[in-house]
Amino acid sequence: MSRFFVSPENINIKEKKIFINGSENHHLSRVLRLKQEEEIVVFDGSGKEYEGTIKEISSQKTIVEIKRVQEKREDKQVKMTLAQAIPKKAKIKDIIDKTTQLGICTIIPIVSTRTIVRPSKEKEKLHLEKWQKIALESSKQCGRTKAPHINQITNFKDLISLSPQYDLALMPSLLGKRKELKNIYLHKAKKIIFFIGPEGGWTKQEIDLAEKNKVILIDLGGNVLKTDTAAIATMAILDFILCLI
Incomplete structure (x- = not known):
């Protein structure tokens, strides 16, 4: 699955939604040309990773429905x-x-x-x-x-x-x-x-x-x-x- 970065403020855990905009949305919609119902992975830079399904997509933003959240530990101990x-x-x-x-x-x-x-x-x-x-x-x-x-x-x-x-x-x-x-x-x-x-x-x-x-x-x-x-x-x-x- 394709991976995208989204800052934590664009992730609404309560509503199970992720909002992708800016250059990441351009890459998703115009470069990769992903479609509704396709699954992607999003990470927020804090160690959390989200698997979700694209529900809405436009040139301005993409809305992803969160299906799974996991907190991944970095392997490096040093x-x-x-x-x-x-x-x-x-x-x-x-x-x-x-x-x-x-x-x-x-x-x-x-x-x-x-x-x-x-x-x-x-x-x-x-x-x-x-x-x-x-x-x-x-x-x-x-x-x-x-x-x-x-x-x-x-x-x-x-x-x-x-x-x-x-x-x-x-x-x-x-x-x-x-x-x-x-x-x-x-x-x-x-x-x-x-x-x-x-x-x-x-x-x-x-x-x-x-x-x-x-x-x-x-x-x-x-x-x-x-x-x-x-x-x-x-x-x-x-x-x-x-x-x-």
């Missing part, structure tokens, strides 16, 4: 946060999409020394809305009931100082004394953050600052990975290792 130096447009889309599919909980866009893309304060809100929409669309596709949260853009130095608040902080790097992920003890970690650098990589000063804040440098292998590949690879490896624990 909350993972990606601190991603902002890359170019196409790369950030892939990073958000793929890490959402892999179960990332939070994405924090960061500005480091070699970050090229630096949105102005005026454009930051538009970027965040666009990135959150990508996370939402990916959540719809992969069956998640909660989309990852895209945080405000943060300076690397400000965020790295908060890394001790996590059970484990990791940073893929080409420099410094690095460890392989398979050799890092993950068993007791409930909150993990990993930092991914920009196209030009981390500076020595940033690596030194990370180590001072108890961030573990990691080695992703012999090849030099692009920033989007590094983000997705790190998330995939962590997810795989944690599934074995």
